[in-house]
Amino acid sequence: MDKPKRRWGTLAVTLILLAVGVVLTVPAQEERPGSHTAVSAAAVLEVPRPGRLTEAADAVGDCVIPLGRTVGIKLFSDGVLVVGLTDIQAEAGVISPARDMGLKAGDVITHINDRDVDTIEQVQSVIQSLAGHTMSLRVTRGDKQLQLSGAAACSRQGRYQLGAWIRDSMAGIGTMTFYDPRSDTFAALGHGINDVDTAQLMTMESGSIMHSTVTDVKKGLSGAPGELHGSFDLEKDMGQLYANTRAGIFGTLGDESILGAAQPIEIAHRSQVKTGKATILSNIAGDRVEEYEVEIIYVYPNVEGELRNLMIKVTDPELLEQTGGIVQGMSGSPIIQEGKLVGAVTHVLVNDPTRGYGIFIENMLEAAN
Numbered sequence: 001m002d003k004p005k006r007r008w009g010t011l012a013v014t015l016i017l018l019a020v021g022v023v024l025t026v027p028a029q030e031e032r033p034g035s036h037t038a039v040s041a042a043a044v045l046e047v048p049r050p051g052r053l054t055e056a057a058d059a060v061g062d063c064v065i066p067l068g069r070t071v072g073i074k075l076f077s078d079g080v081l082v083v084g085l086t087d088i089q090a091e092a093g094v095i096s097p098a099r100d101m102g103l104k105a106g107d108v109i110t111h112i113n114d115r116d117v118d119t120i121e122q123v124q125s126v127i128q129s130l131a132g133h134t135m136s137l138r139v140t141r142g143d144k145q146l147q148l149s150g151a152a153a154c155s156r157q158g159r160y161q162l163g164a165w166i167r168d169s170m171a172g173i174g175t176m177t178f179y180d181p182r183s184d185t186f187a188a189l190g191h192g193i194n195d196v197d198t199a200q201l202m203t204m205e206s207g208s209i210m211h212s213t214v215t216d217v218k219k220g221l222s223g224a225p226g227e228l229h230g231s232f233d234l235e236k237d238m239g240q241l242y243a244n245t246r247a248g249i250f251g252t253l254g255d256e257s258i259l260g261a262a263q264p265i266e267i268a269h270r271s272q273v274k275t276g277k278a279t280i281l282s283n284i285a286g287d288r289v290e291e292y293e294v295e296i297i298y299v300y301p302n303v304e305g306e307l308r309n310l311m312i313k314v315t316d317p318e319l320l321e322q323t324g325g326i327v328q329g330m331s332g333s334p335i336i337q338e339g340k341l342v343g344a345v346t347h348v349l350v351n352d353p354t355r356g357y358g359i360f361i362e363n364m365l366e367a368a369n
Contacts, residue, residue: 059183059369060180060182060183060185060187060365060368060369061180061182061183062266062267063264063265063266063267064178064179064180064264064265064267064341065178065179065180065181065259065262065263065264065265066177066178066262066265066281066334066336066341067175067176067177067178067179067186067258067259067262067281067289067334068175068176068177068280068281068282068283068289068333068334069175069176069258069283069287069289070173070174070175070176070212070213070214070228070230070283070287070329071173071174071175071176071188071209071210071211071212071232071238071239071258072171072172072173072209072210072211072212072230072232072233072234073171073172073173073174073188073189073193073207073208073209073210073241073249074169074170074171074207074208074209074210074234075169075170075171075193075202075204075206075207075241075244075249076118076168076169076204076205076206076207077108077118077167077168077169077170077202077203077204077205078108078110078118078203078204078205079108079109079110079117079118079140079203079205080108080109080117080118080119080120080123080166080167080168081106081107081108081166081167081168081195081198081200081202081203082098082103082104082105082106082107082108082109082164082165082166082198083105083165083166083167083195083196083197083198084105084164084165084197085098085099085103085104085105085163085164085165086098086163086164086165087163088153088155088161088163089155089156090153090154090155090156091154091156095153095163096163097150097151097152097153097161097162097163098150098162098163098164099163100150101137101148101149101150102146102148103137103139103148103162103164104141105197105198106141106142106198106200107139107140107141107146108139108140108141108203109123109137109138109139109166110138110139110140111136111137111138112126112127112135112136112137112138113126113130113135113136114136114138118168118205119168120166120167120168123162123166127152127160127161127162128159128160130151130152130160131160132151132152132153132154132160133151134149134150134151135149135150135151135152136148136149137149137150140203165197167195167197170193170195170196170202171234173212173214173228173230173232173329174188174189174249174329174331174332175188175189175282175283175329175330175331175332175333175345176188176209176258176332177189177190177248177332177333177334177344177361177364178334178341178361179253179259181264184252184253185250185251185252185253185368186209186239186250186251186252186253187248187249187250187332187344187364187368188209188248188249188250188332189248189249189331189332189344189346190247190248190331190332190343190344190345190346190358190359190364191246191247191248191307191331191346191347191359192244192245192246192247192248192249193244193249201244201245201246202244203244204241204243204244206240206241207240207241207244207249207251208237208238208239208240208241208251209237209238209239209241209251210232210233210234210236210237210238211232211233211236211238211255211258211287212230212231212232212287213230213231213232213286213287214228214229214230214283214284214285214286214287214329215229215230215231216228216229216230217229217284217285217322217323217327218327219322219323219324219327220323220324220325220326220327220348220353221324221353222351222352222353223350223351225327225328225348225350225353226323226324226325226327226328226348226353227327227328227329228284228327228328228329228330230329237254238253238254238255238257238258239251239252239253239254239255240252240254243367243368245367246307246367247307247359247363247364247366247367248332248344248359248364248367248368250367250368265336265339265340265341266339266340266341267340267341267361267362267365268337268338268340268341268342268361269362270302270309270360270362272340272342273296273299273309273310273337273342273343273360274296274299274337275295275296275297275298275299276295276296276337277293277294277295277296277337278293278294278295278296278312278335278336278337278342279291279292279293279294279335279336279337280292280294280312280330280333280334280335280336280345281333281334281336282319282330282333282345284319284322284323284327284330285322290318291336292314292316292318292319293314293315293316293319294312294313294314294315294316294335295312295313295315296310296311296312296335296337296342296358297311297312297313297355298310298311307346307359307363308346308347308357308358308359309343309357309358309359309360309363310335310342310343310357310358310359310360311355311356311357311358312326312335312345312355312356312357312358313354313355314326314354314355320354323353324353324354325348325352325353325354325355325356326345326347326348326353326354326355326356327348327353328348330345330348331344331345331346331347332344332345332346333345334361335358335361341361342360342361343358343359343360343361343364344358344359344361344364345357345358346358346359
């Protein structure tokens with residue numbers, strides 16, 4: 001059946017106010033060839049949909065403001081994502097229309113009978129109005145456009161259903177990497193927001209960021225990555241997203257109060273990044289950003305398309321005491337070496353939370369521009 005979209009009633013608002021409803025916990029198991037299993041994070045709550053995304057700003061310059069501040073992030077898909085298939089109990093028996101017409105988990109449904117569909121409500125409305133008549137679905141599968149056809153089935157409860165679980169929005173907490181005053185562009189996460197069920201990069205129609213507060217930290221242990229817990233106000237946007245990419249999310253900032261007294265620093269070319277001492281900026285309590293000591297223990301050779309470019313190890317006693325090292329939600333924390341921004345934290349190693357991967361800042365800039 002088609003999964004109902006979660007509406008923000010009293011319960012959801014209460015969860016947000018109590019700061020227990022928003023946690024960066026969409027682990028996607030990833031492994032760099034010849035290396036270690038790592039976990040990244042994405043967002044998991046469904047939210048009301050605004051207008052379409054903004055356009056990219058001017059190109060980011062050579063000096064940016066490193067941030068390290070957590071923000072709430074909400075993202076709305078372009079089309080609806082199929083996250084799973086299921087059977088329907090109909091009068092004629094158990095059937096699965098979605099499977100029969102060739103739908104697969106990871107497909108994005110963009111049109112039904114030439115009508116745009118971007119929300120779960122739109123899909124449900126069209127299916128009910130067709131009342132079991134044959135329909136045509138326009139689907140994106142990877143880089144291919146497909147045309148599928150079939151008919152929804154009437155369940156024993158009297159509703160027409162497709163037999164597909166679908167999602168149209170996600171939300172959570174992440175860390176901002178930098179802000180460029182010249183282009184009014186911000187970057188966060190250092191990796192994309194992937195769907196929790198399919199691990200597929202979410203196609204984005206629109207999205208925004210909001211002020212957040214870190215309320216608690218689940219400390220990382222070997223085999224059990226930790227995470228930041230926090231809250232944010234879903235109704236008050238402070239910036240608009242224009243891209244969700246493998247190298248991070250990017251947008252324009254509408255509220256500069258989050259910048260505080262932070263000043264721009266130079267961006268390091270990848271050839272300037274070296275093993276040795278460095279620091280990261282992270283927000284692990286309230287809305288305070290602190291600087292913590294780390295060590296870059298390996299710089300990977302530059303390979304086109306590879307975005308895990310650094311291996312870092314947390315050496316700061318305070319951060320180790322509070323978090324155990326790197327935890328989910330710290331993705332995007334800027335890495336600074338010799339006064340220059342060299343990259344951002346992206347992953348934590350599952351079996352060693354003191355270590356994780358980072359992305360070159362140059363790779364984030366290429367995606368931003």
